[in-house]
Amino acid sequence: MPWSGDLHGHRCLSCQKRPTRLDWADSWGHYRGPLERVLHAYKFERHDFLSDELSELLVELVYRHDDSFDAVIAVPMHASKLRRRGYNQSELLARGLSRRIGVPFRADLMTRLVDREPQSTLPRSARAGNVRGAFAASRAAAGLSLLLVDDIATTGETLRACARALRRQRAATICALTIARA
Numbered sequence: 001m002p003w004s005g006d007l008h009g010h011r012c013l014s015c016q017k018r019p020t021r022l023d024w025a026d027s028w029g030h031y032r033g034p035l036e037r038v039l040h041a042y043k044f045e046r047h048d049f050l051s052d053e054l055s056e057l058l059v060e061l062v063y064r065h066d067d068s069f070d071a072v073i074a075v076p077m078h079a080s081k082l083r084r085r086g087y088n089q090s091e092l093l094a095r096g097l098s099r100r101i102g103v104p105f106r107a108d109l110m111t112r113l114v115d116r117e118p119q120s121t122l123p124r125s126a127r128a129g130n131v132r133g134a135f136a137a138s139r140a141a142a143g144l145s146l147l148l149v150d151d152i153a154t155t156g157e158t159l160r161a162c163a164r165a166l167r168r169q170r171a172a173t174i175c176a177l178t179i180a181r182a
Contacts, residue, residue: 021163022148024065024175028057031152031180039151039180043089051089055096058149058177062101067175070144071106072098075162076135078115093179094149109141110162124155131161137169145173154182 029035041047042054074094082088091107098105114134119127148162159176166174 021160021167021174022176023173025153025156025159025177026061026065027153027178027181028061029180031154031182035180043151046086048087048089048092051092052096054151054179055093055100057179058093058097059100061177062097062147065175067147067173068145069101069103069147069173069175071109072101072103072147072149073106073109075148075150075158076107076110076112078112080115090150093151097147097149097177103147106140109138109144109146110165111136111138119154119158127155127157131157135162135165137162137165137171139169141166142170143172146171146175148174148176150176150178152180152182153178 031039038047038050038054042050072094074088074091077085077088077090095105112134113136116131116134119131146166148159148166150159153159153176159178163174163176
């Protein structure tokens with residue numbers, strides 16, 4: 001969550017209580033109003049053609065943090081859900097960002113093991129349990145500096161679960177970008 005002052009290196013109270021295991025996380029905007037409607041159409045109404053414009057929004061965030069990465073990765077989607085939807089919106093964002101910043105996209109570093117209820121349909125109290133054990137990371141993540149991309153962060157539980165899996169495989173750095181946060 002943002003701070004009202006320049007307190008670089010400080011964490012909000014929520015992150016102090018439940019660390020994300022991310023080195024940093026940032027979002028382009030807030031999930032409300034027009035941005036909420038655009039992201040809803042992008043995710044649920046087959047507006048995948050918006051991925052190039054949306055990934056462009058993330059470029060400024062990467063340069064703001066002035067970090068270098070070995071790979072860009074996306075929050076993975078379970079194969080059955082991918083077949084139903086036809087595309088992984090987070091992967092489209094990650095691939096677009098990868099091209100723009102000249103860092104390779106790696107689809108082989110994370111896998112979604114189980115297909116569970118969508119996070120957006122669950123109350124906050126059920127979201128951590130819903131993604132617990134849902135992701136696995138490859139041993140190839142060891143020692144890498146990774147930029148994890150998703151479309152929306154509400155409670156941060158999906159990013160937290162992905163980071164947990166990557167840390168188990170000894171990723172060196174894990175940072176996350178989303179288009180919007182709740």
